[in-house]
Amino acid sequence: MNYFVGAIRWVLDPAHYPGPNGIPVRMAEQLWYTALTLVIACAIAIPIGYAIGHTGRGRAVAVSVTGGVRALPTLGVLTLVALWTGIGLQAPIVSFVVLAIPSILAGAYAGFEAVDRNVVDAARAVGMTGWQVLARVEVPLGLPLLIGGIRAAALQVVATATLAAYVGSGGLGGYLFAGLQTRDYEQMLAGALLVVVLALVLEGLFALVQRLVVPRGVVAQRGNVRTRPSRSRPVMGDPIEEGK
Amino acid sequence: MSWVSSNLGVIAASALAHAALSAPTVVLSFVLSVPIGWLAHRYRLTRGTLLAVAGVLYAIPSIPLFVILPIVIGTSARSPLNVVIALTLYGIALMVRSSADAFDAVERDVVDSATAVGFAGMQRFFRVELPLAGPVLLAGLRVVSVSTVSLVTVSGVLGIPSLGLLFTDGFQRGITEEILAGIVATVVLALLFDVLLVLAGRVLMPWARATARRAPRARTREARA
Numbered sequence: 001m002n003y004f005v006g007a008i009r010w011v012l013d014p015a016h017y018p019g020p021n022g023i024p025v026r027m028a029e030q031l032w033y034t035a036l037t038l039v040i041a042c043a044i045a046i047p048i049g050y051a052i053g054h055t056g057r058g059r060a061v062a063v064s065v066t067g068g069v070r071a072l073p074t075l076g077v078l079t080l081v082a083l084w085t086g087i088g089l090q091a092p093i094v095s096f097v098v099l100a101i102p103s104i105l106a107g108a109y110a111g112f113e114a115v116d117r118n119v120v121d122a123a124r125a126v127g128m129t130g131w132q133v134l135a136r137v138e139v140p141l142g143l144p145l146l147i148g149g150i151r152a153a154a155l156q157v158v159a160t161a162t163l164a165a166y167v168g169s170g171g172l173g174g175y176l177f178a179g180l181q182t183r184d185y186e187q188m189l190a191g192a193l194l195v196v197v198l199a200l201v202l203e204g205l206f207a208l209v210q211r212l213v214v215p216r217g218v219v220a221q222r223g224n225v226r227t228r229p230s231r232s233r234p235v236m237g238d239p240i241e242e243g244k
Numbered sequence: 245m246s247w248v249s250s251n252l253g254v255i256a257a258s259a260l261a262h263a264a265l266s267a268p269t270v271v272l273s274f275v276l277s278v279p280i281g282w283l284a285h286r287y288r289l290t291r292g293t294l295l296a297v298a299g300v301l302y303a304i305p306s307i308p309l310f311v312i313l314p315i316v317i318g319t320s321a322r323s324p325l326n327v328v329i330a331l332t333l334y335g336i337a338l339m340v341r342s343s344a345d346a347f348d349a350v351e352r353d354v355v356d357s358a359t360a361v362g363f364a365g366m367q368r369f370f371r372v373e374l375p376l377a378g379p380v381l382l383a384g385l386r387v388v389s390v391s392t393v394s395l396v397t398v399s400g401v402l403g404i405p406s407l408g409l410l411f412t413d414g415f416q417r418g419i420t421e422e423i424l425a426g427i428v429a430t431v432v433l434a435l436l437f438d439v440l441l442v443l444a445g446r447v448l449m450p451w452a453r454a455t456a457r458r459a460p461r462a463r464t465r466e467a468r469a
Contacts, residue, residue: 003315004315067390068431070387070390070391070394071390071393071394071430071431071434071435072394072427072430072431073394073395073397073398073407073408073411073426073427073430074394074397074398075397075398075400075401075408075411075412076397076408076410076411076423076426076427076430077427078411079411079412079414079415079423080411080420080423080424080427082415083414083415083418083420083423084420155302159304159306159307159308160307162307162308163307163398163401166401166412166415167415173307176307176308176311177401180311180401180402185315188311189311189312189315191308191311192307192308192309192311192312193308193312195307195308196304196308199304200300203299203300
């Protein structure tokens with residue numbers, strides 16, 4: 001337990017605040033890596049996930065690909081890209097994006113699939129086009145699960161961003177690796193605790209956002225998993241003209 | 245391929261060490277999560293608490309955990325035990341939720357019928373609830389297994405023997421092939437674990453393939469209840 005007291009003292013020590021190796025800068029770097037990764041991963045994963053969820057096609061491929069990507073060890077991707085690109089931001093960001101994509105992709109298409117079939121059919125029936133169904137029905141109703149996916153990705157990335165320091169970038173991992181080399185366990189523990197605190201704060205924030213984005217009127221409407229593609233046969237008879 | 249062909253022994257030894265760290269972690273996560281998940285399923289009071297604790301556990305990043313654990317439980321900083329314990333905690337965090345969901349998915353009527361024909365307590369749990377929860381439990385366990393095999397590599401930065409050492413060593417000495425070999429070996433090992441789990445599922449639950457297609461219905465039912 002002495003180490004914990006030491007670590008907390010280390011965190012509170014004013015000497016560890018100013019300068020490029022200070023706690024505020026390191027923490028900001030960790031958050032910056034996380035934010036940048038999430039933006040890039042969302043830009044890649046959300047359109048693909050929405051396309052899968054809306055058309056109901058390619059789901060099997062997506063599931064197996066994301067399963068395979070999940071098995072990719074981040075440390076391996078990180079060191080591999082770092083050998084190719086050298087020291088800099090590319091290697092950490094590339095490997096973290098790879099880490100973040102499966103969760104966000106799954107959140108995006110699962111969100112669409114969780115939309116009740118009858119709601120989609122009703123939207124069609126009142127004359128919405130495919131794009132309107134997408135933008136006004138599926139996107140808002142799928143938002144809670146999408147945010148859930150982004151939340152899982154954010155947690156993984158903010159934790160794993162610690163590894164950026166291993167290939168010479170910044171972030172809170174610097175304290176861990178510096179402490180490991182000099183056997184300064186208090187510094188290591190301090191770095192670890194800072195990462196945990198950051199992760200818990202992010203988790204809390206996302207939990208809040210997730211609660212806020214549930215459209216009013218559909219709170220507590222979970223389940224009803226849609227297993228058929230949205231463009232398969234209608235429930236009864238053929239529509240006179242299917243909105244395209 | 246020259247590095248790979250002249251270092252097959254190193255790769256094999258690392259893969260074995262990796263498997264030796266992953267297998268007990270996956271088994272422990274499963275064995276410990278099932279009763280916790282059942283408690284969360286059975287009693288409404290414990291459900292919120294247990295799932296919240298699991299959520300917080302999941303939020304604790306693995307690398308700091310590798311660092312904190314030896315200090316808390318007094319093992320040496322490079323002991324493989326740290327990895328097993330840290331990743332088991334992580335596995336439990338993932339698995340408790342899926343085992344609670346798995347027990348939720350067992351139809352209430354079936355459990356009631358089992359009670360009616362005289363099953364009680366442990367017997368009902370082992371012979372009715374556990375087998376019927378099996379398919380969802382297996383799905384959860386497969387996620388735990390893949391993430392465990394992948395996360396074990398992180399312990400390489402602390403110098404604990406596993407395929408992760410191929411990454412750190414390859415990076416420090418600038419050998420691309422070594423890192424590639426490590427990535428391929430990790431993915432193959434994860435696949436191997438997955439195949440073993442699926443096979444175990446087929447042997448233990450021969451009925452599961454037919455039921456798996458009806459799973460969505462069970463979930464709808466649960467949402468309505």
